[in-house]
Amino acid sequence: MPVVDVHTHMYPPVYMDLLRARDKVPYVKSFPDDPAAGDRLVILPAEDTASTSRGRPIGAEYYDVKEKLAFMDRHHIDVSVISLANPWLDWLPSNEAADTARKVNDDVERMCTEHEGRLLGFGTLPLSAPASQVVEEIERLSKLPHHRGVVMGTSGLGSGLDDPALDPIYAAMEKHEQLIFLHPHYGLPTSVYGDRASDYGHVLPLALGFPLETTIAVARMLLSGVWDRFPKLNVLIAHSGGTLPFLAGRIESCIAHDAHLKKEGKLEKRRDVWDVLKNNIYLDAVIYADVGLKAAIDASGADRLMFGTDHPFFPPLEEGEDEWLSVKLNSQAVRSTFGDDPKTAEAIMGGNAMRILRLSS
Numbered sequence: 001m002p003v004v005d006v007h008t009h010m011y012p013p014v015y016m017d018l019l020r021a022r023d024k025v026p027y028v029k030s031f032p033d034d035p036a037a038g039d040r041l042v043i044l045p046a047e048d049t050a051s052t053s054r055g056r057p058i059g060a061e062y063y064d065v066k067e068k069l070a071f072m073d074r075h076h077i078d079v080s081v082i083s084l085a086n087p088w089l090d091w092l093p094s095n096e097a098a099d100t101a102r103k104v105n106d107d108v109e110r111m112c113t114e115h116e117g118r119l120l121g122f123g124t125l126p127l128s129a130p131a132s133q134v135v136e137e138i139e140r141l142s143k144l145p146h147h148r149g150v151v152m153g154t155s156g157l158g159s160g161l162d163d164p165a166l167d168p169i170y171a172a173m174e175k176h177e178q179l180i181f182l183h184p185h186y187g188l189p190t191s192v193y194g195d196r197a198s199d200y201g202h203v204l205p206l207a208l209g210f211p212l213e214t215t216i217a218v219a220r221m222l223l224s225g226v227w228d229r230f231p232k233l234n235v236l237i238a239h240s241g242g243t244l245p246f247l248a249g250r251i252e253s254c255i256a257h258d259a260h261l262k263k264e265g266k267l268e269k270r271r272d273v274w275d276v277l278k279n280n281i282y283l284d285a286v287i288y289a290d291v292g293l294k295a296a297i298d299a300s301g302a303d304r305l306m307f308g309t310d311h312p313f314f315p316p317l318e319e320g321e322d323e324w325l326s327v328k329l330n331s332q333a334v335r336s337t338f339g340d341d342p343k344t345a346e347a348i349m350g351g352n353a354m355r356i357l358r359l360s361s
């Protein structure tokens, strides 16, 4: 059974050119006052500080397809479904978004065609453009042979994924059977991390801010009835659903105890989170330990989980580590959970993705 990585990013060359031409977030730059730091990728406002730790180092692993393939070979990954890394096209002026999305998606399609059998893609939507242009790109993507859906952040058209203005986009995704790969970027307001946040490096925003951002976004989709209106809309949630599998019971209990929702008649005829988790949601297995993996499986089912790496993020801190720790933790979690059930382990490592993403064997 092939190993398939459904959570793996690239900034394709067309997108790198855009980042290199900018000096506002997001941008890529080297700093003359610190030549040893090399090129730095600055994608979050909090990273845009005048210090040597500005942003993060960025090398060829972010944009060179050869590096992606070398990483796949080193980790015995047969197929990668590459997605543009955050912050996608969220920041583009409205009038440039549609044209840029076409160029970026075509660049990904080109790489996939050049490496037939190894690469597929999740496309990127021009979400700052008028909804009609977003729908046009969904329709175009649905015809690109190597694309299997779209990657999307939590901001939607600017006011979140519970925005009714997204309905034509959800309708098009549902109609064309395109999967949304939902991925965080914005985190939580930095004030929640306190005065000493910078002492703790990237831990609070990435370990907690990212998954909570995702969880809040999905809860808002659920509460606004997205899956009642689009019962066949499928979403692959990054990082094993943020904290959704763990908090699903609490979300349902809060809904059942909300007098305002009851008065508005919103407790009748609604699909609950358990139903949506088992019928509309897929989860990646990017959770780094068996405890979280088991929660994800309990919530959605082992047939809805798919292995991922988050490459090229979370590289080893020391040079010369052949197998990345971040990859090892994720594959070990699958192995230790299913030591006595290799068929299910294989399904999570690749078989589920083959079926869900219509990969031919």
Ligand code: URA
Binding pocket: 009, 043, 085, 086, 206, 310, 313, 314
């Ligand atoms: N950090 C990011 O900005 N994106 C990822 O996907 C992972 C880590």
Ligand code: ZN
Binding pocket: 007, 009, 183, 238, 310
């Ligand atoms: Zn990621």
